[in-house]
Structure formats: structure tokens, C-alpha cells
């Protein structure tokens with residue numbers, strides 16, 4: 001009987017170690033009123049020995065949240081929707097201007113007035129991660145040429 005229970009405990013530990021994701025620096029770009037979409041950035045660390053993907057995202061200030069990547073076609077920056085974001089085992093994925101980012105689409109009318117903003121992610125193991133995010137104008141970033149309101153969505 002004792003053996004049986006310790007075996008169960010061991011299994012529990014293994015499955016916990018499976019999805020050790022931490023989310024830091026979640027920032028949503030603050031835009032002038034009237035915008036219907038904006039971008040979000042954060043860093044995701046994976047301390048487990050298995051790569052994990054985020055397959056779904058949502059927020060309390062937009063209707064939908066998409067995963068996007070950025071690609072250069074000549075001098076033009078294009079953004080493309082991707083179905084998931086993969087965080088390598090014992091590694092990290094940084095979402096930042098000019099690379100992978102979140103796109104918050106159909107923003108609520110008062111999205112820039114919220115006292116509390118959160119993002120929620122679902123990973124491949126069906127774990128949910130709800131994290132707080134802050135708004136920032138992100139001035140000084142030399143990526144102002146990225147016009148998110150003009151980019152085409154590929155569905």
C-alpha cells in the first residue's frame with residue numbers, strides 16, 4: 001500500500017514539471033483612442049525539459065488575441081498570423097517589436113482606461129495561464145514604422 005501511494009506521488013511530480021512556464025514583462029502598446037487593434041509583448045520562460053506551445057490567447061480588453069510573426073519582404077514589414085507560439089525546453093521566447101507579438105483585435109471602447117488588464121493563455125497541456133499586463137506607449141522604440149492598423153491578416 002505504501003508503495004502504491006509513493007508511486008502516485010512520483011507521477012504527480014513528473015506531470016507538474018511538465019509545464020513550468022513563467023510570463024514576464026507583459027506590455028500592451030498604448031495607442032490614441034479610436035484604434036481597433038494593438039500589439040502586445042512579453043517574455044515566456046520554460047524551465048521544463050519539454051518544449052511547450054501556447055495555442056490560444058485572450059484578454060479582457062479585446063474580442064480576440066492572435067499570435068503574429070513579422071517578416072520582411074524587401075523593405076516592407078509584413079505580419080502573419082501563426083497558430084501557436086513554441087517555447088523551447090529550458091529556454092525562452094521573447095515577443096517584441098519586429099518579431100513575434102500578440103495582436104489584440106476589436107478592442108473594447110474604453111480599453112485604455114482599464115485599471116486591471118490581463119492576458120490568458122492556454123498551452124498544449126491544456127493549462128491556463130492568466131497574467132497581468134500593463135499599458136505602455138513604448139516611446140523610444142524605433143519601431144514606429146510598424147503600422148498595425150494597416151497590416152493584412154492572413155486567415
Ligand SMILES: [Cu+2]
Pocket residue numbers: 039068079080101102103148151
Ligand atoms: Cu500584428
